[in-house]
Amino acid sequence: MPLPRTTAQPPFEDACAQVLDFLRREIPLGHWSINRYDGERQVHLQVRDDTYGVRAGDHRAWDASLCARMVAGAPGIAPDVAAVPQYANAPVRQQAPIGAYVGVPLHDADGGLFGTLCGLDPLPQDRRLGQHAPLLDLLGSLLTAVLRSERSRDRTRQLTRWTLAGAAGSPLKGVLNRGAWYEFLTAADEQHRAHGDPARVAVFRAADEAAAARAAQVLRQNLRDHDVVADLGAGEVGVVLTRIPPVAGELCVGRLHRALTDAGLPVGVGSSVYSIADGFAAAWARAEAAAHAARVQHAAA
Template sequence: MSIPTKTPISLMSFEEASTAVVAFLKGAVPLGLWSVTKAGDGRQTLLTVDDDAYGLEVGDYGAWSDSLCQHMVNGAAPQIAPAAMAVPAYASAEVARRMEIGAYVGVPIRDGDGTLFGTLCGLDPAVQSPQLLEQAPVLRLLADLLGRVLEAEQMRADAEEQAAELRRRSGALARSETLHRLLAEGSADVISLHAPDGRFLYVSQASQDLVGTPPEELLGTYPAELVHPDDRADLFGDDGGGPSEDVPGELTFRLRHRDGHWVWVEATQSVVRDPWGEVSEVQMATRDITQRRAREAENQRESKLESLGRLSAGLAHEINTPIQYVGDNARFLEEAYQELIRVVEVYRTLLDTSNPIGWAERQERVREAEAGIDFEYLEEEIPSAVAQTLEGIDRVATIVRAMKTFSHPGHQEQTPADLNEALAATITVTRHQVNDVADLSLELGELPPVQCNIADLNQVFLNLIVNAADAIEETGQRGSINVSTAVEDGDAVVRITDTGDGIPEEVRARMFDPFFTTKDVGRGSGQGLPLARGVVQEGHGGSLVFDSVMGEGTTFVIRIPVGGRASAAEHVQA
């Protein structure tokens, strides 16, 4: 038994269907004119015509507003009128003044979305029998059929257009893939494509240099397997799959090299979506920034040393003052001690029972020993000297601890820290320089421990407070600096406000540019603010911005996510 071969079904075009319908109606309902018309651009145009009464041809047109059909479509007149001139709307139509119309038949043709395409229309010079009304169901069926053919033809045209576009895109994609591979394999960056779940679909040859692993060994694996444990949550969330589409496009993290060491990398990602909006793949470009990070760390240390160098004179004064009165008090206490010891020695001698000296002589020697000492003075001054000495020692210890905080290189790992305590240390280190030009006030709110690199943030606070003091000094008048902290929307917020002259509009856009400075030569390298923004934004997922009003001053606002970089990524996803 043979299976019959299926042959393609050839769909009738709208033109063919229109011709067939008009021919059918000409035979079944013999009016003088049958036509299929198109309505658009204010016209009614004949597409198909069978006319032996009026002499009309395909392509003839008239104003839509003059036609009988527009009254029918608008519902102002019936679809079938055996005596058309008995219908006021038809009788008043402009076309009725030019043509002899006894009967009218019209049915709208609509496309798939219900939009009016045109009409199936019949005319005759003579009035027809009322039996013409019985043709209404057939006429509507034929008009609906033409609408379906029109819709199918449009769908076919759309399909052909989509197929042509698909062929064009396929060719472009093939050319693009070839070009992409040429570019990817020639790039020092690692170019990779990832499935929605993160698996490597493609990796360029540069992976061998970056992580010591050839591309073929990475295909099908997950990038999270290479990422430092402390960075995974920031990049992948809890599932540990592929890079989250909600993570900012530029990422900084560490990858494990095959030999075991960690490589700092910077990656940019681009999410590709299908026509339905679903993620089809993720494209990434990853480069080694280990040396750049080392240079940035060195620049940061140099900036820290520069800041401490500028503060060294003030710090020396801050230490020298308490040391001076500690020394003075120590010498005073030494002298008092020697005087008291001499009296004590006299007491010991006279209290010795083996001593033959009489009682009167003993009393005389005591009076002589005590005559050279002002006991009331010592009783008043010794406690004061001891208190001042202890205060001076505490002051020096506080300064030394603050200096130790700033000289410590810190760690790459972020740990919970007290920002208020860090700010207090900063104030201690900068106190002498600030006190010379401004009154400093603190409004420290209650802050939870903040996940951060406190050594890096100390440097940020130091730079901003020193900058505030410099801005006030340039005014030539004493001003004020206010430092406040608060928690806002899951961020620890630090505001540092000065009453300097403000930042000119023309330089505001360059304030965070490397090596840009408005200070005199020798007073700034232009690295403080760029490094500060890098620490806050890249290192902690926070933000550093400023608001300045000329003649009033400037406020720098630091926002640090309380939970560190991971909480910053969660905030972006939310």
């Protein structure tokens, strides 16, 4: 079932859009984007692209990117990337022609790396591109300030949501029911669409509702406080692993499956990485289908 979507953009999402539109006019490179570093990948949150065919939600390995090298100390503006040793042999240049690069780091509320503001063009640019450094630094600081303010607001809202969700949750402590699960995913879709926070949805299919209730308790005991567990009825338990990149999330689901097996609770399990391109509803549907198939296969064995 599709989740409802709010029409108003959160402040950070709106600020990113305005900054990219401005840069597209004032510094007409073939590609401008706001990117999220999720611990493993560079994920494109918003894109203005006339050259490479890149869309929001596309991603690549962080270590392959020019932004990874910029954050590590390479120049933030490279009118000719071939002339900069740190950039010249970057793997991403084997995938697409990149003649010029601009990168500005963006920092999260805790001071850690959130991602980057990035510009690319297939052709080298005039050296005067470097004159835009003060403007780019100012825009990076602006986006960082808006992000930090929004993160603070989101923490307050999350506390309110958890209070309400607890009231609407199942009798099991720390486990949501199906209605509260919908409420959580709806709210999370807005935040994750704007910020690109990495997440994974997992579904566990138990033999019956009693087994699912026990499985939910075991899962809750083996998860972090900010992860979400829901008893969805009909023998199904849903989990959202928050703030976790794809590979680490897959390993976590494997550990959870083993914990259930050790507790004498055989289940079918499926999981899917959240993507800003199609949201939590699609990730849940993929995980649910995989869990159902695993349960059927286990029953037939």
